[in-house]
Amino acid sequence: MTSTPPQSTASRTELRALVRSQLQALLDQNNLQGAKTLLVPVPPVDIAEAISELPEEQRAIAFRLLSKDEAIEVFEYLDSDIQQDLIAEFKRQEFLDVVDRMSPDDRARLFDELPAKIVRRLLDQLSPEERNATALLLGYKPDTAGRIMTPEYVSLRESWTIEQALEQLRRLANDRETIYYLYVIDDGRYLRGVLSLKDLVLASPDQRIGDVMSRDIISVRTDTDQEEVARIIQRYDFLAVPVVDIEGRLVGIITVDDILDVVQQETTEDIYTLGGVQAGEESYFRTNLFTVARKRVVWLLILLVTNTGTSAVIQSQEDLLEQVVALAAFIPLLIDTGGNVGAQSSTVVIRGLNTDEVEMGRSLRIIQREAVAGLLLGIMLAIVVTLWAFLLQRNWGVAMSVGISLLAISLLASVAGSALPFLFKALKFDPALMSAPFITTVVDVLGVLIYLLVARWILQL
């Protein structure tokens, strides 16, 4: 039978844009049946995106077109401000159909962003079971395993057979976050083993769970940092990891799809921190402008203050500059280059510390290596800059001062850039946060001082 290829697919981005515009058009024409049909093959996350782009008055209408099960999934993907708007319009039954049936970790994430008064009111409207599940999660600190886990896992007993386990699965599967890993607990809810769905399917129906499961379990605790959870899931290629409380009792699971979101969020924080931006709870682009400016100026003021040292240093050497004004021309060149060398060294060390690629024990070896690199780079750059300085000023004294200073600055910058992150990590500070102002200070202030002292020494010869 000759088979025909399926329709060629436009890029997904184009498809998503198409859905958005068509949905809007159909709603404008009040063609609800058409809109409902349009959304049938669309994945929940894309429906959520389309609904978010609608004018406020149309969102609830579009949302009500969805089947109950789909509505819950779509709701979980919406941003929390849009979730709040919709909840405000829900009648009691709609609230129970959606918010009560949401997965507890997504609900906790929503409640996290609501004012406490509203959270209390909403908690009261939930069914007792869901209220407890949510209160449990909200009781944990943000960004820990306890907060991002879900209590909706499948648990089995060692004494069951494969057949009994499959029956349990069929009974529960629709309400469970994931059934790809099944956790084996005892009467006290202590974790005894783990079994994958694959193992279950491949085993014979009368085998005992206890004989098929693996007893080597890797778990995390409710207070484990979410970045650490992400590292574990990534390292061991897990689809999910169990979360236990202080006594070792199973309380929830964290699945790999939630971890991908955590990884992206943590990466954005890391990148923002390296760039000197304080990450807030919400997206930078949706935060009020005055709030944004207020947060950014704090960091800028700190850097400004550390930089005032350069002006004090230069002023103290003013007599030298009065004599040889030409020296001033190369100050930006020197400290910028020093800054770039320092940034290269600190970037690789900080990233290495964050990804566990670099261990504290190897710090001396790495700093040594960076020092040698700084020296090599300094020599290459010094040659170029000496020639440039001479070309500009026709003064060997100035040119030599610039060249020698650049060599010294390059060495200084690479040592500071590699050593300071280790120092801050050892002092339990965040290396990415602390390093920038200190490296800048060291390179700029000492760099300018070295430059002017070297120049003074050379030009007096």
Next chain:
Amino acid sequence: MTSTPPQSTASRTELRALVRSQLQALLDQNNLQGAKTLLVPVPPVDIAEAISELPEEQRAIAFRLLSKDEAIEVFEYLDSDIQQDLIAEFKRQEFLDVVDRMSPDDRARLFDELPAKIVRRLLDQLSPEERNATALLLGYKPDTAGRIMTPEYVSLRESWTIEQALEQLRRLANDRETIYYLYVIDDGRYLRGVLSLKDLVLASPDQRIGDVMSRDIISVRTDTDQEEVARIIQRYDFLAVPVVDIEGRLVGIITVDDILDVVQQETTEDIYTLGGVQAGEESYFRTNLFTVARKRVVWLLILLVTNTGTSAVIQSQEDLLEQVVALAAFIPLLIDTGGNVGAQSSTVVIRGLNTDEVEMGRSLRIIQREAVAGLLLGIMLAIVVTLWAFLLQRNWGVAMSVGISLLAISLLASVAGSALPFLFKALKFDPALMSAPFITTVVDVLGVLIYLLVARWILQL
């Protein structure tokens, strides 16, 4: 029955270190049985780490203690230089037991890093089936879906029953990368539907695959960039995504655990690029020092060259500096602060572009917003710096020049910092790569020029 909690677990990092030191100790005593027992409960990735830390002569010994199946998994986790060392020691049978039975994408990754001569020799030693699978993957460009996919998936037919599908699964499961998603193809290998293992387990045995599967499939093409694949898997919370060739025929799958590794690799590249470091194929810390210096100096020279503009500008205004040497003191302060403002703006815009949080269409609105932020920040910083300058120099003319310049520089930096990434993305350049030198040039060169012209204007009043 009172249950006892399992042993309290030390942190995983401590456990891993313990395994490493114990393995070394046992091998030193030639206690092979003890070493074998030690490794039994240890996950493959941790065994690989332990073996990597052993002296070279002990690695093959440790490796041969492993069972065949475990050996393959451990081998896949080793770094490629250690894989090469071991291959050099393998007898033919060991080679067939391990390298031939590796998952094709891991083998392709290994062969990628070997010299072509050795690759040809190794390809010849593979079984024909595996040789073809590897050659297929190596035929695709690096960092595309085709290169990182595995051809080892489970395919079903629409006409089969659930029962038949389960039988197929039991037959193939041990050789397949993942069986959690099952792909339904027709005789021409065109993708017709997808079915999860969960769906399979929950359905009744006599249902037809075609009635249970979902026909709404999201797939990627062999030439799709791996970053795009990661975005899709993350967006739709998939455990795997199918890869089709140009005609729409299924050729392989990419699983979420491989994607986590891709995400980490790509993030390191992004962070390195923002810090001015060219990421090589290998880890920065294991690359030869001269190679490292050579790569870094290229970037530093580019930045140096763009920065020479500042010295030319300052020299052109030398007469002014001769009159008011005090002005020189504030040059570093001004351009550093400008640089920090620009870095903040460009960091958030570049990260936003990379994570699809920011769309090109919103560029004008974002640049506008950043301009206003730059103005607000500039006002706050200018007040502080004017006071500082006056404190240092007792000269209102100089102080006012510094303050007004900082305001202008702050505005300039935030506009440049937000606009240039958009411009480069529109020109199909990598915004993270191109922005730094251009933003630095704009802020430093124009900043110094603005400063000296403003000073000239104010001091002549």
